[in-house]
Amino acid sequence: NAGVTQTPKFRVLKTGQSMTLLCAQDMNHEYMYWYRQDPGMGLRLIHYSVGEGTTAKGEVPDGYNVSRLKKQNFLLGLESAAPSQTSVYFCASSLGAVGANVLTFGAGSRLTVL
Amino acid sequence: SQQGEEDPQALSIQEGENATMNCSYKTSINNLQWYRQNSGRGLVHLILIRSNEREKHSGRLRVTLDTSKKSSSLLITASRAADTASYFCATDGTGGYSTLTFGKGTMLLVSP
Numbered sequence: 200n201a202g203v204t205q206t207p208k209f210r211v212l213k214t215g216q217s218m219t220l221l222c223a224q225d226m227n228h229e230y231m232y233w234y235r236q237d238p239g240m241g242l243r244l245i246h247y248s249v250g251e252g253t254t255a256k257g258e259v260p261d262g263y264n265v266s267r268l269k270k271q272n273f274l275l276g277l278e279s280a281a282p283s284q285t286s287v288y289f290c291a292s293s294l295g296a297v298g299a300n301v302l303t304f305g306a307g308s309r310l311t312v313l
Numbered sequence: 314s315q316q317g318e319e320d321p322q323a324l325s326i327q328e329g330e331n332a333t334m335n336c337s338y339k340t341s342i343n344n345l346q347w348y349r350q351n352s353g354r355g356l357v358h359l360i361l362i363r364s365n366e367r368e369k370h371s372g373r374l375r376v377t378l379d380t381s382k383k384s385s386s387l388l389i390t391a392s393r394a395a396d397t398a399s400y401f402c403a404t405d406g407t408g409g410y411s412t413l414t415f416g417k418g419t420m421l422l423v424s425p
Contacts, residue, residue: 203355232412232413234327234415239417240417241401241415241416241418242401242412242415243331243415244412244413247411247412249411255411257412258414260350289355289356291356296405296411297344297346297405297411297412297413298343298344298405299343299344301358301361302346302348302356302358302403302413303344303358304355304356304357305355306354306355307353307354307355
């Protein structure tokens with residue numbers, strides 16, 4: 200099992216450029232999440248999805264958009280990248296609500312915005 | 314804002330010693346989870362403890378939960394160099410129980 204796969208692993212953007220991070224899971228999980236991790240800040244939730252076709256905002260959603268057109272994929276988009284979005288992005292998935300389930304994480308995508 | 318806060322921020326010990334990390338949180342929870350992150354990698358789930366449990370064991374890991382104090386501790390016994398990693402606690406309860414909120418983590422260094 201591949202688990203949770205994130206692409207790309209590394210990306211350098213210029214301010215104002217756009218890009219999409221792809222997250223794919225092969226565990227038939229209902230819930231998917233995008234977090235960002237910055238030094239000294241821990242992980243902060245950007246957006247999440249509780250099922251195909253659904254999305255919801257997390258703690259730091261501004262500047263990001265997401266889509267969950269297929270159950271196995273969760274896309275994170277940056278429409279106009281800013282240096283403040285330089286971070287490591289982690290996708291995670293869970294079988295169901297986290298009240299009873301755990302998260303499986305991808306390996307991360309390191310994004311630098313110049 | 315972080316729900317859980319780990320203490321200490323960093324911990325340095327020798328192989329064979331025990332490592333204890335603490336986590337405090339603010340709101341009611343269904344469960345509390347601990348995760349490990351090796352440098353440059355994704356997080357890996359270690360243990361989940363439910364709000365009606367007080368202690369849970371998994372191999373060399375022991376987790377306690379005190380809901381009256383809104384705190385948890387993670388004990389790693391007989392530490393090994395391979396335990397060097399960052400450890401995060403995470404709680405539900407602030408996102409309608411659909412999301413986990415992570416603390417800032419404790420960085421553990423185990424020296425041979």
